[in-house]
Amino acid sequence: MTERISELARKLKRIVGDTHVLEATDLTLSYATDWTGRFRGHTPIVVRPADTSELAQVVTLTGEAELKIVPQGGNTGLVGGGVPLNGEVVLSTTRLDQCEPVDQLAQQVTLGAGVTLARAQAHVAPSDLDIGVDLAARDSCTIGGMIATNAGGINVLRYGAMRDQLLGLEAVLADGSIISHLEGLEKDNTGYHFPSLFAGSEGTLGIITKARLRLHPHMAERCTAMLAFSTVDDAVAATSALRRSVPSLHAVEVVFRAAMHLVSEHIDSSIPVGPKSDAWLIVEAAASSDPTEELASAIDKLGTLVTDVGVALDGQHRNNLWQYREKVTEAISVKGTPHKLDVTLGASKLAEFVHQVPSVVSEQDEDASVYMFGHLGDGNVHVNVLGKDGSEPSELVDEAVLEYVAKLGGSISAEHGVGSAKRDLLHLNRSHTEISAFRLIKHALDPHRVLNPHVLLPKEDS
């Protein structure tokens, strides 16, 4: 095995250059540990190809050496899908960072898979256009990783998830062959739609190298408000009313009590409105002309549902309100290593779920603490569970919470994917027949299981 690895490293260096094949543990360590610190693996080689042709050769050679590959972008994934938990070779896409000129006529752009979201946003901004998906990991997460996880984020209620932005894709398949369809035609019914298949495939079907994205007109005028609610039910009812009455609605984010108190302590700033509330919404309206009147009138109509409101009209105050949502993840990570359970519930089940989860958790681990927040406009709640003194909680917690989600008809993965964390619980949402069909697709595109063989599909498939 060692000889096979050394031989592969020698061949890879000839393709990508010596400096882009990393073997020493101190150099590979950060590629083998995930953002949360929960998932730690090891790898014999990290390889960083510069373009599609190099990447295809890397895949071919690694397959010939009978080694497995974990594709990795920004390594901000939260389900243990992008780290080598079983000694795989890590194929980092960060050097595939070319941004092609914006097609202003079509309002589209083609980007390399390793371009970070923040860079993509900056690239299209001078054309007064925006990328449809936005999320707090924007400085590190990559376009390829976002497609592979079908990332959601804060604007799904307006523009949809990553899958909805995709007009074309280039990818390297497990045998090193390349599929490319980047014309960006809005109508193109010429057979199976690879972008749809690859969105959410978590690196199991091919390695995305380029994507053609639909862009959206930049909404320069914004109004952001923080709304306080004495009950979770009121926050859910208000979200529904706002979705109906504010055409320029851009985001409806939620922070529940424990998470709000934690983030306020973390950023050393008091809770701006209704400090004794159970839930807070951060609501943003965005349009080409000032949406303040529209949002203010809709909030007014919520009447006694809302107990307190704070409105931000300029950039500085907007950022101030947003940090109570965007810094929650960081605040939790500072406290310890959480189990992150990212779920969606139907609107009618959301309040019941939020009320019951702390008891569901404490039945499995009485020392655990629960912090909840999320994208309420999409019914998406992030349940973060810390064990005693910031340690990991019992594994039983994950199963109990996700079983409860499934019982309420929700999804055990809203936007983070399945990864290695939830693969054995996939049956909670997907039938035996569906999982068998998934396996047939995987087998057709990757018969030797070279690409990310330990994620998404349940273990018995190994």
Ligand SMILES: Cc1cc2nc3c(=O)[nH]c(=O)nc-3n(C[C@H](O)[C@H](O)[C@H](O)COP(=O)(O)OP(=O)(O)OC[C@H]3O[C@@H](n4cnc5c(N)ncnc54)[C@H](O)[C@@H]3O)c2cc1C
């Ligand atoms: C602070 C913070 C906030 C976040 N907020 C959100 C949020 O609001 N919404 C949301 O959806 N997610 C969120 N995430 C999760 C994460 O940012 C997303 O899952 C993101 O899409 C991962 O991108 P990445 O480039 O870091 O991928 P990685 O973590 O590197 O990889 C993720 C998965 O994609 C695969 N992959 C990566 N690149 C490729 C490729 N080119 N081809 C094929 N497979 C590939 C990997 O093998 C792995 O399975 C957040 C994470 C953090 C740390």
